Amino acid sequence: xxxxxxxxxxxxxxxxxxxxxxxxxxxxxxxxxxxxxxxxxxxxxxxxxxxxxxxxxxxxxxxxxxxxxxxxxxxxxxxxxxxxxxxxxxxxxxxxxxxxxxxxxxxxxxxxxx
Amino acid sequence: xxxxxxxxxxxxxxxxxxxxxxxxxxxxxxxxxxxxxxxxxxxxxxxxxxxxxxxxxxxxxxxxxxxxxxxxxxxxxxxxxxxxxxxxxxxxxxxxxxxxxxxxxxxxxxxxxx
Numbered sequence: 001x002x003x004x005x006x007x008x009x010x011x012x013x014x015x016x017x018x019x020x021x022x023x024x025x026x027x028x029x030x031x032x033x034x035x036x037x038x039x040x041x042x043x044x045x046x047x048x049x050x051x052x053x054x055x056x057x058x059x060x061x062x063x064x065x066x067x068x069x070x071x072x073x074x075x076x077x078x079x080x081x082x083x084x085x086x087x088x089x090x091x092x093x094x095x096x097x098x099x100x101x102x103x104x105x106x107x108x109x110x111x112x113x114x
Numbered sequence: 115x116x117x118x119x120x121x122x123x124x125x126x127x128x129x130x131x132x133x134x135x136x137x138x139x140x141x142x143x144x145x146x147x148x149x150x151x152x153x154x155x156x157x158x159x160x161x162x163x164x165x166x167x168x169x170x171x172x173x174x175x176x177x178x179x180x181x182x183x184x185x186x187x188x189x190x191x192x193x194x195x196x197x198x199x200x201x202x203x204x205x206x207x208x209x210x211x212x213x214x215x216x217x218x219x220x221x222x223x224x225x226x227x228x
Contacts, residue, residue: 032213032214041221042221043116043118043204043206043219043220043221043222044157044204044206044219045116045219046216046217051214089157093213093214099162099169099170099212100170100212100213101159101162101170101172101213102147102159102213102217103159104156104157104158105156106156107156107157
């Protein structure tokens with residue numbers, strides 16, 4: 001079936017450090033891939049997405065590239081800020097049982113210290 | 115603020131009881147999705163409605179049901195509650211029927227079953 005595996009957290013970084021959160025997926029067909037962010041006490045927000053191989057999604061300094069050969073969609077940011085502290089979810093959209101559904105990873109909690 | 119509202123914010127009830135969670139989508143959005151977020155299962159898709167009709171089903175228990183009304187608000191009914199149903203329940207809305215359209219998440223309803 002379709003599934004997403006992302007690195008276990010929590011991740012703690014100092015401000016201006018480089019961030020990588022690994023995400024790999026298993027899917028039949030050609031899924032779309034997403035990163036969502038959940039700030040404390042809020043619902044999820046779409047951070048970026050990519051719909052086909054070699055696409056790069058980017059937003060707010062975050063980037064992720066759809067790598068079909070390694071079935072990966074790693075999230076990166078060159079210089080994190082305290083305000084980036086949140087839980088990050090990798091997700092895929094794929095057809096399951098005749099309709100498309102989002103399948104999420106377990107989430108990675110990021111804490112950025114000043 | 116995503117524009118999606120959910121009530122109540124918190125709900126505490128006993129095992130065996132029944133509760134109703136309510137969701138109002140963003141203005142103009144026709145799709146409503148329900149998700150369950152728990153520590154052990156992560157974030158799981160439950161069910162989707164589009165313009166009043168059930169569109170897709172995920173890992174929704176038979177004790178759970180949902181509907182979308184003509185004004186497009188949606189309700190998730192949970193019955194014969196068990197301790198394991200304690201979770202954060204999110205509603206999301208989007209303008210279109212499939213997952214290529216961005217989903218906007220509400221702040222969630224935290225259900226505690228004692």
